[in-house]
Amino acid sequence: xxxxxxxxxxxxxxxxxEELKTFLRIxxxxxxxxxxxxxxxxAQFVSDGLREAGLENIEVIxxxxxxxxxxxxxxxxxxxxxxxxxxxxxxxADPLDLWKTPPFEPTVRDGSIYARGSADDxxxxxxxxxxxxxLRAVNGTLPVxxxxxxxxxxxxxxxxxAKFVAANPQKLKADVALVSDTALYAPGxxxxxxxxxxxxxxxxxxSGPARDLHSGLYGxxxxxxxxxLIELLARVKNPRxxxxxxxxxxxxxxxxPAEKESWERLPFKERxxxxxxxxxxxxxxxxxxxxxxxxxxxxxxxxHGIAGGFTGAGSKTVIPSRATAKxxxxxxxxxxxxxxxxxxxxxxxxxAPRGIQIEERVLSSSPGLVVSPNHPAIExxxxxxxxxxxxxxxxxxxxxxxxxxxxxxxHLKIPTILMGFGLPDDGLHSPNEKYSLENYYKGILTISHFxxxxxxxxx
Amino acid sequence: xxxxxxxxxxxxxxxxxEELKTFLRIxxxxxxxxxxxxxxxxAQFVSDGLREAGLENIEVIxxxxxxxxxxxxxxxxxxxxxxxxxxxxxxxADPLDLWKTPPFEPTVRDGSIYARGSADDxxxxxxxxxxxxxLRAVNGTLPVxxxxxxxxxxxxxxxxxAKFVAANPQKLKADVALVSDTALYAPGxxxxxxxxxxxxxxxxxxSGPARDLHSGLYGxxxxxxxxxLIELLARVKNPRxxxxxxxxxxxxxxxxPAEKESWERLPFKERxxxxxxxxxxxxxxxxxxxxxxxxxxxxxxxxHGIAGGFTGAGSKTVIPSRATAKxxxxxxxxxxxxxxxxxxxxxxxxxAPRGIQIEERVLSSSPGLVVSPNHPAIExxxxxxxxxxxxxxxxxxxxxxxxxxxxxxxHLKIPTILMGFGLPDDGLHSPNEKYSLENYYKGILTISHFxxxxxxxxx
Numbered sequence: 001x002x003x004x005x006x007x008x009x010x011x012x013x014x015x016x017x018e019e020l021k022t023f024l025r026i027x028x029x030x031x032x033x034x035x036x037x038x039x040x041x042x043a044q045f046v047s048d049g050l051r052e053a054g055l056e057n058i059e060v061i062x063x064x065x066x067x068x069x070x071x072x073x074x075x076x077x078x079x080x081x082x083x084x085x086x087x088x089x090x091x092x093a094d095p096l097d098l099w100k101t102p103p104f105e106p107t108v109r110d111g112s113i114y115a116r117g118s119a120d121d122x123x124x125x126x127x128x129x130x131x132x133x134x135l136r137a138v139n140g141t142l143p144v145x146x147x148x149x150x151x152x153x154x155x156x157x158x159x160x161x162a163k164f165v166a167a168n169p170q171k172l173k174a175d176v177a178l179v180s181d182t183a184l185y186a187p188g189x190x191x192x193x194x195x196x197x198x199x200x201x202x203x204x205x206x207s208g209p210a211r212d213l214h215s216g217l218y219g220x221x222x223x224x225x226x227x228x229l230i231e232l233l234a235r236v237k238n239p240r241x242x243x244x245x246x247x248x249x250x251x252x253x254x255x256x257p258a259e260k261e262s263w264e265r266l267p268f269k270e271r272x273x274x275x276x277x278x279x280x281x282x283x284x285x286x287x288x289x290x291x292x293x294x295x296x297x298x299x300x301x302x303x304h305g306i307a308g309g310f311t312g313a314g315s316k317t318v319i320p321s322r323a324t325a326k327x328x329x330x331x332x333x334x335x336x337x338x339x340x341x342x343x344x345x346x347x348x349x350x351x352a353p354r355g356i357q358i359e360e361r362v363l364s365s366s367p368g369l370v371v372s373p374n375h376p377a378i379e380x381x382x383x384x385x386x387x388x389x390x391x392x393x394x395x396x397x398x399x400x401x402x403x404x405x406x407x408x409x410x411h412l413k414i415p416t417i418l419m420g421f422g423l424p425d426d427g428l429h430s431p432n433e434k435y436s437l438e439n440y441y442k443g444i445l446t447i448s449h450f451x452x453x454x455x456x457x458x459x
Numbered sequence: 460x461x462x463x464x465x466x467x468x469x470x471x472x473x474x475x476x477e478e479l480k481t482f483l484r485i486x487x488x489x490x491x492x493x494x495x496x497x498x499x500x501x502a503q504f505v506s507d508g509l510r511e512a513g514l515e516n517i518e519v520i521x522x523x524x525x526x527x528x529x530x531x532x533x534x535x536x537x538x539x540x541x542x543x544x545x546x547x548x549x550x551x552a553d554p555l556d557l558w559k560t561p562p563f564e565p566t567v568r569d570g571s572i573y574a575r576g577s578a579d580d581x582x583x584x585x586x587x588x589x590x591x592x593x594l595r596a597v598n599g600t601l602p603v604x605x606x607x608x609x610x611x612x613x614x615x616x617x618x619x620x621a622k623f624v625a626a627n628p629q630k631l632k633a634d635v636a637l638v639s640d641t642a643l644y645a646p647g648x649x650x651x652x653x654x655x656x657x658x659x660x661x662x663x664x665x666s667g668p669a670r671d672l673h674s675g676l677y678g679x680x681x682x683x684x685x686x687x688l689i690e691l692l693a694r695v696k697n698p699r700x701x702x703x704x705x706x707x708x709x710x711x712x713x714x715x716p717a718e719k720e721s722w723e724r725l726p727f728k729e730r731x732x733x734x735x736x737x738x739x740x741x742x743x744x745x746x747x748x749x750x751x752x753x754x755x756x757x758x759x760x761x762x763h764g765i766a767g768g769f770t771g772a773g774s775k776t777v778i779p780s781r782a783t784a785k786x787x788x789x790x791x792x793x794x795x796x797x798x799x800x801x802x803x804x805x806x807x808x809x810x811a812p813r814g815i816q817i818e819e820r821v822l823s824s825s826p827g828l829v830v831s832p833n834h835p836a837i838e839x840x841x842x843x844x845x846x847x848x849x850x851x852x853x854x855x856x857x858x859x860x861x862x863x864x865x866x867x868x869x870h871l872k873i874p875t876i877l878m879g880f881g882l883p884d885d886g887l888h889s890p891n892e893k894y895s896l897e898n899y900y901k902g903i904l905t906i907s908h909f910x911x912x913x914x915x916x917x918x
Contacts, residue, residue: 031773091775098670156773197675201774210738211557214888215761216656216859219789220700220753221732223743226762226784227696234693237686239812241679277677279669282814284682294679302674303685304777305768310785314490314615315660315822316550317787317859318763318888326769328776330678353698355741363774400675400776429673429777 004138005448009130009441016130016444017113017437019049023088023122024106024115030066030089030156039152042088043067046150049126053133055148063160066152070171073132074145079455080377081145083174083414084132085404086125086181087154090117091429098431111437118435119426124180125150127421127440131447143455147174151404154181157201157364158403165407176377177408178450180443182398182420186267187436190385192378193418195255195296195397196405198331198368200340203361204229204348205324206308213319223355226308226323231353233325237301241285241294243329245343248299251334255297255397262395263292277424296397300330326363330399333368341365366403371415380457381417384450388442419446463597464907468589468900475589475903476572476896478508482547482581483565483574489525489548489615498611501547502526505609508585512592514607522619525611529630532591533604538914539836540604542633542873543591544863545584545640546613549576550888557890570896577894578885583639584609586880586899590906602914606633610863613640616660616823617862624866635836636867637909639902641857641879645726646895649844651837652877654714654755654856655864657790657827659799662820663688663807664783665767672778682814685767685782690812692784696760700744700753702788704802707758710793714756714856721854722751736883755856759789785822789858792827800824825862830874839916840876843909847901878905 009016028042029035046069047060055071066089074081093103093116101107106115113123128148135142149172151161165172185191208225209218237243255263270291274283285294294300308323310316329340341362352358371378373395382393398418405416421443427433468475487501488494505528506519514530525548533540552562552575560566565574572582587607594601608631610620624631644650667684668677696702714722729750733742744753753759767782769775788799800821811817830837832854841852857877864875880902886892 031771031775033772092769092771094769095671155775199675199776201776203774208739211886212554212889213737214859215759215763215787216658216789216857217883217887218737218754219759219761219858220744220757221742221750222737223739223741224761226765227692227760230689230693230762230765231698233686234689239690273680278672278681280667280682280814281816282682283680284813285679291680295676298679300674300678301686302678302683302776302778303689303768304674304775305770305779306685306689306765306782307770309762309764310551310553311764311766311783312490312551313492315662315785315787316490316614316763316888317658317660317761319761320764323765324770326774328674328774330675354743355739357740398675399678400673424676427670428676429775430671 005134006445008134008138009444013441020113020123020126021106023126024117025104027104028089028152029092030153031092039066039089043069043152046088049129050148053129054136055132061164063164065160068161068164069150070148072147073142076142076145076455079144080175081147081173082451082454083172083177084128084146084148085150085177085179086128087121087151088125089152089155090120090122091155095431100432108437112434113437114432114434116433118433119422120428120433121154121181123435123440124420124422124443127180127443127447128178130444131451134444135448135451143452147172161404162407165411169411172412174412174414176414177416179402179405179416179418180420181402182418183422183424183426184439185394185396187423188389190389190391190393192382192385192393192395193398193420194373194395195333195370196368196402197399198335198337198366198406199328199401199403200331200337200365201328201363203324203326203363205322205359206232207322207357208355209319209321212321215317215319218319222319223353224319225356226320228353228356229306229308229323229325232348232351232358233303233327235351243299243301245340245347247343248340251336252299252332253334255293266292266394266396268292295399297332299332299335301327303327330401331368333370335368337365337367366401367406369406369409375415377454378415378417380454381419381450384446384453385419388446388449464593465904467593467597468903472900479572479582479585480565482585483576484563486563487548487611488551489612490551498525498548502528502611505547508588509607512588513595514591520623522623524619527620527623528609529607531606532601535601535604535914538603539634540606540632541910541913542631542636543587543605543607544609544636544638545587546580546610547584548611548614549579549581550614554890559891567896571893572896573891573893575892577892578881579887579892580613580640582894582899583879583881583902586639586902586906587637589903590910593903594907594910602911606631620863621866624870628870631871633871633873635873636875638861638864638875638877639879640861641877642881642883642885643879643898644853644855646882647848649848649850649852651841651844651852651854652857652879653832653837653854654792654829655827655861656858657794657796657825657865658787658860658862659790659796659824660787660822662783662785662822664781664818665691666781666816667814668778668780671780674776674778677778681778682812683778684815685779687812687815688765688767688782688784691807691810691817692762692786694810702758702760704799704806706802707799710795711758711791712793714752725751725853725855727751754858756791758791758794760786762786789860790827792829794827796824796826825860826865828865828868834874836913837874837876839913840878840909843905843912844878847905847908
């Protein structure tokens, strides 16, 4: 099975690596306005790659923010259609001084390629192109119909693709979507992710006095927006890790007993997670739930950043006039992001400290999601992975958010296969992000096998 | 009385202003290493000015940080000695974009001179030099002995002068110290400050995970140092403005009934304070105490700045590895700074959130202070002020800290006259700091009258 395309991948190993390096050199940071040209460059790189892979009807679609890249190949009548999704944008690379090699100069060390975006998501989405290229190169055709929709705003909320999907259900019609933006549970363990948390990301700004004040002259009577913001945010979660926004736990479904049991069989070692992954002295959060349940099936509240007042070297006795924080809630399946946002607004209104004005701005919002492991496409995907890794595929959830999966469910009525080949220590969003080259090649092979088997099985 | 020296001041008005402008152009920001040369420049300017005023034994004294400037004139045997203190360093000028005219290009508008340091303290300390210069120019002598000790670290804790005073009580021996670094209670109201709050300034750093983490993958189990710092700092003060550090109120003496009554007679309007000075919707703090009592006679806790995680434009779903805050406690007379620091350390130890390491660093520490209004030098000073402003001098406290006043009390056993000519809306430590020119000249005259009357009265 698949020997011809497997051989093609084997022969082209070096080229596939060099192409990925070229892709990773583009600093396509979607959140920074100064990287706008890099975003355009990355979109063009993807569109060129799709052309070389043999795709047709290639479009770089302008949006209100960053372009979408679309392509298809629909010459397998009677066969199912797979919609490939990925993103060419990346997170900012700061703090830069913690990178061992520069974030946008991809470097291979110990079998992994180090660069911002190597695992999240350039290295993974590029596997899709190479799998299709390999099949088409050796067979002159593809075993299924395929569509590609690649975005450049995944790290900043994905507003444009969400609109596009909602507006173009016919153009995007497919039987299943395939996304590689997750990780193996552990090295060598074939893994399909069947649950994702949603995300509501907000900016919260506190303002107090009309100007910066001397704390000696005004301290004790003038409202301090830094402390006001601290007071407010501290109320959102208690020391036991429980979120105090009214109603937040109302719609939280506990995982099914079978799913919970399967998690207990995973090779999860809390001590290793604490020491090797988190690198801290103790874990936090709701201790009455297991760590995996806290990560996969419980909502969370985090403060991602806070800034206000004097933070230079030395001391300045100022009561500043404003302060800002970036915060988010992770949501589990069945929680309604809009309902949460409304509850948070009420909470802010109720608890805004005396003399402090609070303004909250929603930067993005997406619901959580679960997919059934019994769906035919998921079953084929699980089999392709099991064969590649020579052991049974495990079904897990992921605490992160891939908002597009919800959009595919809502507007296209299709499930999404989350077949990721990252590893837990890849350092997504951190310095020294990496992606295993073994998994890069295995991913290309697994995806090509999946397409063959899914095509052979029929719709 | 004083007609000759008053006339000298009148004749030299323009020159006194131009000299002050030259002084204000030096950006002698003591907290920023890049302004080191400006600090040296300012110290030299002061030493030159003292020479021109007729002082003797002028020294620019190197310290571990910024130089002290010393000078004296001790040719009035049998007369008392006045120790003049001031500081030539200033606060940082940020946020720069809020200044109407540049902070280091002094500009006269509506009878005030606008520049960083105009009121705090260059404009005020320069009055001392000009008062001495005027008396000496017209009389060829001075009515009292004088010593000057001017520092360049007042805005960063004043460690060097504290050591110097402790080590040189004989050199600095005097009957009273005179400091102009405070304000009139209101325009035209002669004011002597007889109480100051102390200050304990700390930097608090929280660290958690060994590296920045993706909040989707780790949120719910990994400790977040930004939230940890928020949790800890929020515990320090409750929503009623009460500080929760054990024992902090044990040694707080309420103001004497007579002092409290005199405060109630001051032309203080809470609404004006709220709207015109603070510029907020509501005041904060312990509402069971009057605003003046909260500002002058109650300890406070403030967060001056906080920084951690992602604070750029857009969103980044990171759990950062560390976060830092600048905080301070203001102390009232009789509170022991060391005792408070120890209580705070215990508090931090007890309440450091799970998985978060907290490190606190003391940046400066000084006690609060009260002086009796019945001291002879204070009485003379009050009379000189009353005559200048044609109404009775009021006795107030000040919520800010002038640590040197405590050092003079401890090591030289002398009281300090806090005879400031600033105004409440001068914008100390804020953009558009200003100093009234009318008060600049009245200050020079008042100080020269005080010296004459104090010398005439004898020791």
